[in-house]
Amino acid sequence: MSNNGFEPRIIGFLCNWCTYSAADTAGVSRMEQPPNVDIIRVMCSGRVDPVFILKAFAEGADGVIVSGCHPPGDCHYDSGNYKTFRRMPLVEALLAQYGIEKERFHWGWISGAEAPEWAKLVREFTAQVHALGPLDWKRELESKED
């Protein structure tokens, strides 16, 4: 990958029971994936407060992933992922108004049995964010301020 040596910094909020488990399996199975995603394990994707996502971008993330258990039925807490799918479309709308490209934010579902899916997402999402270049929110705003 070229883009002046830019390596995207991506924050992934993964639910403990499904996607984190998938990411763990992908790792121990040595599935090929770039090392750009910093994973933060949360107990449930419904635990992801929108402020986590905004703070990630504000403090330098180039992309953010939120991933949990497939609805309906897969959620360890029965309906935590319902909270996720009620909340995330609004986060998407918010980010669009802030001028953050939609390719920098991904939310969805990967079960514990879908490790290859996780590795694929990491590959594709990293490439996608890489193509956009750095977001670098704070410096971006300061350098263009007057």
Place this chain on the structure above:
Amino acid sequence: MADKLKLGLYWAASCGGCDIAILELREKILDLDAAADILFWPVAMDFKYKDVEAMPDGHIDVCLFNGAIRTAENEEMAHLLRQKSQVLVAFGSCAHEGCIPGLGNLFDRKSIFERVYLTSPSVDNPDGVLPQTSYQMPEGEVDIPYFYNTVKTLGQVEDVDYFVPGCPPQAPQIWAVIEAILGGNLPPKGSVVGATDKTVCDECEHKREEKCIKKFYRPHEIIPDSEACLFDQGIICAGPATRGGCGALCPSVDMPCRGCYGPPPNVIDQGAALLSAVASVVDADTEEEAARIVGEIVDPVGTFYRFGLPASLLHRRKLEEAE
């Protein structure tokens, strides 16, 4: 009284409502006049900036500064009044959080100038004249203040001692703050004063039940029930994400809280908190239904950050390439 309190009041990027709010003290304004000498108050009395410049540093005991920082003039006055005041108070939502002028942070100087001076239907400007910071007149060069891309809060350009929230701050709260100042009974620096530590919901009389919302309404689309919680009726009310202290004025007349007192303590980002509250009441069991219901919310940033965009985590829309 030999040592009357020396008070200064200033307005930066604001509507003037905060100054009116001080007049809302009504007859208490006479008590204020008895207890304080007003050294500077552009909206009401004839002072010049040079009068302030001539004061020794720290000469003003308390400066109530309302308005956001939109132009170089606003910022210059923020620095000057900080230097001349012992206590600098960010007075009202604009100085506290950016308020309505802060929604300009969804745009930039170029797009605001284009809209205001060129494309707005009521504008007649055939030569396409835009404001210039410096212009040569026969009498000499005239300067007008530089218009920033980004609206900032007072606290983002200067060291602020206290924050009084509200658009505008409510008169009883203003009086309580003035009494605290006169009595020397001030809380730790950096405190939000003239408000409570709970949310607007805590002061609201409407009755809350389980919220299951299939459709959101804008205030003009529905005649609300005066008993039930407005949020329960599908009207987006910022009460759950807003600091109390106003006495729930808007909900008391069946208008939803708009969020002007800013976030309650321990909430980092008011808009994110309101977004969460809104999403959590949506009654949808499929992704498609949820997306449809929340997709009907017009202007999420303007709704969730109506009074606090400059103070929010992201501050503004991403700027396009530098001019």
